[in-house]
Amino acid sequence: xxxxxxxxxxxxxxxxxxxxxxxxxxxxxxxxxxxxxxxxxxxxxxxxxxxxxxxxxxxxxxxxxxxxxxxxxxxxxxxxxxxxxxxxxxxxxxxxxxxxxxxxxxxxxxxxxxxxxxxxxxxxxxxxxxxxxxxxxxxxxxxxxxxxxxxxxxxxxxxxxxxxxxxxxxxxxxxxxxxxxxxxxxxxxxxxxxxxxxxxxxxxxxxxxxxxxxxxxxxxxxxxxxxxxxxxxxxxxxxxxxxxxxxxxxxxxxxxxxxxxxxxxxxxxxxxxxx
Amino acid sequence: xxxxxxxxxxxxxxxxxxxxxxxxxxxxxxxxxxxxxxxxxxxxxxxxxxxxxxxxxxxxxxxxxxxxxxxxxxxxxxxxxxxxxxxxxxxxxxxxxxxxxxxxxxxxxxxxxxxxxxxxxxxxxxxxxxxxxxxxxxxxxxxxxxxxxxxxxxxxxxxxxxxxxxxxxxxxxxxxxxxxxxxxxxxxxxxxxxxxxxxxxxxxxxxxxxxxxxxxxxxxxxxxxxxxxxxxxxxxxxxxxxxxxxxxxxxxxxxxxxxxxxxxxxxxxxxxxxx
Numbered sequence: 001x002x003x004x005x006x007x008x009x010x011x012x013x014x015x016x017x018x019x020x021x022x023x024x025x026x027x028x029x030x031x032x033x034x035x036x037x038x039x040x041x042x043x044x045x046x047x048x049x050x051x052x053x054x055x056x057x058x059x060x061x062x063x064x065x066x067x068x069x070x071x072x073x074x075x076x077x078x079x080x081x082x083x084x085x086x087x088x089x090x091x092x093x094x095x096x097x098x099x100x101x102x103x104x105x106x107x108x109x110x111x112x113x114x115x116x117x118x119x120x121x122x123x124x125x126x127x128x129x130x131x132x133x134x135x136x137x138x139x140x141x142x143x144x145x146x147x148x149x150x151x152x153x154x155x156x157x158x159x160x161x162x163x164x165x166x167x168x169x170x171x172x173x174x175x176x177x178x179x180x181x182x183x184x185x186x187x188x189x190x191x192x193x194x195x196x197x198x199x200x201x202x203x204x205x206x207x208x209x210x211x212x213x214x215x216x217x218x219x220x221x222x223x224x225x226x227x228x229x230x231x232x233x234x235x236x237x238x239x240x241x242x243x244x245x246x247x248x249x250x251x252x253x254x255x256x257x258x259x260x261x262x263x264x265x266x267x268x269x270x271x272x273x274x275x
Numbered sequence: 276x277x278x279x280x281x282x283x284x285x286x287x288x289x290x291x292x293x294x295x296x297x298x299x300x301x302x303x304x305x306x307x308x309x310x311x312x313x314x315x316x317x318x319x320x321x322x323x324x325x326x327x328x329x330x331x332x333x334x335x336x337x338x339x340x341x342x343x344x345x346x347x348x349x350x351x352x353x354x355x356x357x358x359x360x361x362x363x364x365x366x367x368x369x370x371x372x373x374x375x376x377x378x379x380x381x382x383x384x385x386x387x388x389x390x391x392x393x394x395x396x397x398x399x400x401x402x403x404x405x406x407x408x409x410x411x412x413x414x415x416x417x418x419x420x421x422x423x424x425x426x427x428x429x430x431x432x433x434x435x436x437x438x439x440x441x442x443x444x445x446x447x448x449x450x451x452x453x454x455x456x457x458x459x460x461x462x463x464x465x466x467x468x469x470x471x472x473x474x475x476x477x478x479x480x481x482x483x484x485x486x487x488x489x490x491x492x493x494x495x496x497x498x499x500x501x502x503x504x505x506x507x508x509x510x511x512x513x514x515x516x517x518x519x520x521x522x523x524x525x526x527x528x529x530x531x532x533x534x535x536x537x538x539x540x541x542x543x544x545x546x547x548x549x550x
Contacts, residue, residue, distance in 0.1 A: 083513060108508070108516040127484060129491050129506060134498075136491070142484045166484065177478045178485075180520050181471040185485050186492045187507030188467045188538050194501040194546055196456035203452050209402060209417045209441065210453075210460050211497055216404050216411070217461045218493055222486055223409075226469040231404060232462030233383070238358060241383040245455050255541040262537040263463045266530040271469055 014159065015040035017062065017074035017100070019089050021049035023130035024105050025080035026056075028163075031138040033057045035162040041072040043093070045085075064092045071096050076159060078124050079104040087117060094118045101152050103145070107179030111172060115148065122147030122156050125175060126164075129186050142166040144175055195256050202252070230271040234264035237272070289434065290315035292337065292349035292375070294364050296324035298405035299380050300355035301331075303438075306413040308332045310437040316347040318368070320360075339367045346371050351434060353399050354379040362392060369393045376427050378420070382454030386447060390423065397422030397431050400450060401439075404461050417441040419450055470531050477527070505546040509539035512547070 016037055018029045021044040029039050043062040044050035050061045060072040077100050079089050086104050093102055094117055103122035104111070114121040125144040128136065143164050145156035153169060160167035170178070193214065197207045220229050233241040242264060249257040291312055293304045296319040304314050318337040319325035325336045335347040352375050354364050361379050368377055369392055378397035379386070389396040400419040403411065418439050420431035428444060435442035445453070468489065472482045495504050508516040517539060524532040 082511070083516065108513075108519065110519075127488055129488060129495065131495060131499075140487045142487070168484070174478060174480060176519065176523060177474060178480060180523050181474045181480075181482075181485060182488055183507055183520065183535075184467045184471040184474075185489050187505070187509065187542070188534075189464050189489065189492050190496065190501050190505055190507075191538050191542055191546065192459045192463045192467065193496045194505060195541075196459040197501055198545075199452060199456045199459075203449060205449060205453060205456075207456075209443070210456060212415045212417070213402055213404060213457055214460050214464065214493055214496065217464050218489055220404065220406060221465065221468045221489065224406075226465050226472055230462065230465055230469060232458055232465075235462065236357070238383075241358065244383065244385075244451065245458065248451060248455050253545060255537075255544055258537050259463075259541055260458075262530075262533050263466050266470075266534055267462070267466055269530055270473075270528060271466065 014038070014075045014155070015073045016159070017041035017043065017072075017077040017093075017097075018053065018057075018059075019043040019062075019077055019079045019093060020081035021046070021053045022080065023132055024126065025078075026053055027130050027136060027138075028078060028080060028105070028126070029053055029057045029059075030135075031163045032159075037159065037162050041074050041077075043077075043089070062093075062096060064095060074100050076100065076155065077102045083109050087114060090114050090117045090121065101147070101155060103147070103156055107175060107182060111146070111148075120147070120149065120152055122152050123170070123172075123175060124156055124160065125170075125179075127178065127182060138163040139165050142168055144168050144170040144178065146170050146172060146175065191259075195259065199252060199256070227271065230267060232267065234267035235272060237268070289313070289350045289430070290348045291434070292316035292318065292347075292352040292368075292372075293328065293332075293334075294318040294337075294352055294354045294368060295356035296321070296328040297355060298407055299401065300353075301328055302405050302411060302413075303353060303355060303380070303401070304328055304332045304334075305410075306438045307434075312434065312437050316349050316352075318352075318364070320356075337368075337371060339370060349375050351375065351430065352377045358384050362389060365389050365392045365396065376422070376430060378422065378431055382450060382457060386421070386423075395422070395424065395427055397427050398445070398447075398450060399431055399435065400445075400454075402453065402457060413438040414440050417443055419443050419445040419453065421445050421447060421450065467534075470534065474527060474531070502546065505542060507542065509542035510547055512543070 016039050018025045039057040039059045041062050042050050042054040042059045054061045077093050081089050083106050086109050101120045102118050103124040107125050123146045127142045141164050143160035147153045157167050200207045291314050293300045314332040314334045316337050317325050317329040317334045329336045352368050356364050358381050361384050376395045378399040382400050398421045402417045416439050418435035422428045432442050475482045
């Protein structure tokens with residue numbers, strides 16, 4: 001039997017636990033269940049949420065305080081909680097499951113700092129922004145996996161492959177870089193939109209008239225290189241328009257102007273073809 | 276006959292000229308022609324481009340130097356050239372067409388400064404980013420119109436309505452605000468993507484793994500208010516992650532770090548729900 005077949009066969013025999021019943025944990029539990037992977041246990045600090053998700057995917061609830069009760073079998077725990085709480089949850093899971101593989105879903109968490117808490121730790125990082133009440137197609141979501149042991153990485157890779165076509169093994173330092181890039185793509189793109197919305201809102205203009213422009217901006221990024229697709233007053237070196245915009249920005253929070261100036265300076269310095 | 280019917284009837288009798296055969300002018304000439312509006316004349320500083328577009332839409336070419344030749348009838352000229360060249364082109368068109376309505380397509384151009392050049396000037400501003408070799412669906416593109424005379428505005432509104440469902444009359448000061456917001460939505464969103472691309476490229480990581488995240492970021496903006504949808508380390512007040520990212524950014528151009536700090540400061544100050 002080839003190693004790949006063994007891994008695949010192993011995944012469907014695996015029992016997975018989900019720790020954290022927020023947007024990521026819930027979405028992941030549903031996607032795994034739908035893919036035929038057994039979610040055998042659920043943990044949440046909020047018992048109510050654990051109960052809801054456990055019912056949904058037919059799993060047991062793990063109570064760290066009641067570990068004398070019979071525990072479900074869990075081969076892989078996936079910890080989908082805020083970065084600040086990962087250590088605490090790994091510590092709790094270690095008590096009941098000292099031999100399980102425990103992987104967190106964070107882009108930013110430093111996995112090495114978890115090693116003193118548990119011998120088998122890893123990463124199962126889905127590169128996506130999750131919302132409540134919104135079903136996502138996992139098949140296109142990249143899931144970055146890594147661990148300290150090759151065999152554990154293979155298990156996480158195979159597990160990710162049950163729900164996505166884009167399971168990718170990644171080095172710790174590269175995950176940090178991807179998370180950094182994701183902040184620009186997700187958080188900062190949203191912030192630019194929030195500024196635009198607020199500017200229009202204050203003038204009683206309709207933000208949604210800008211949606212076709214945002215859609216086309218993204219299409220251009222998809223079809224060509226954003227480094228070459230840059231346009232706008234800073235790109236053209238159109239100082240008159242920039243001055244007019246800075247004047248208009250005086251009526252808004254001063255941070256909007258600072259963002260305008262800083263991003264324009266970047267465009268002028270790095271993205272202009274003929275500076 | 277109601278005024279609306281008169282306007283509509285009038286539009287289809289109108290002869291339109293397109294000055295500037297770049298991305299906007301070409302796309303507009305094709306959309307108008309497809310909508311059944313007669314494009315009777317084309318002007319470009321580059322004769323070659325004028326010839327190409329004139330052939331495509333079956334129009335005459337306007338040569339300012341040869342204005343002794345018989346001129347085509349043009350009721351409305353649309354001037355789709357760079358902001359810096361609008362005055363010059365309006366001046367040229369005025370010589371051959373002293374009575375035509377002349378509207379520019381710029382978000383930023385101050386229309387009032389064109390009035391000394393020509394008695395009937397106006398705005399026909401499509402809020403979109405145009406690319407060569409990419410056909411756009413004009414029906415969803417907002418076109419903002421205005422002029423000094425109500426009747427001219429009505430003509431421009433009716434003309435816009437032949438190609439889009441979103442023809443909008445706009446005050447001069449509001450157009451400037453929309454253009455400012457468009458810089459954030461288009462130019463700055465592209466700049467955030469360009470930074471992300473460059474960071475990944477330098478580390479030999481695949482930018483296109485980020486596309487589902489960018490798509491979902493935009494879907495969230497479409498479905499909810501970006502002012503309420505903000506996430507990320509700055510939003511959470513996660514100083515540890517911010518510090519780590521600033522450290523990583525030291526290996527890239529210093530402007531990337533400045534953008535990260537400026538946008539994070541904005542998020543922390545304006546977008547956090549519980550600062």
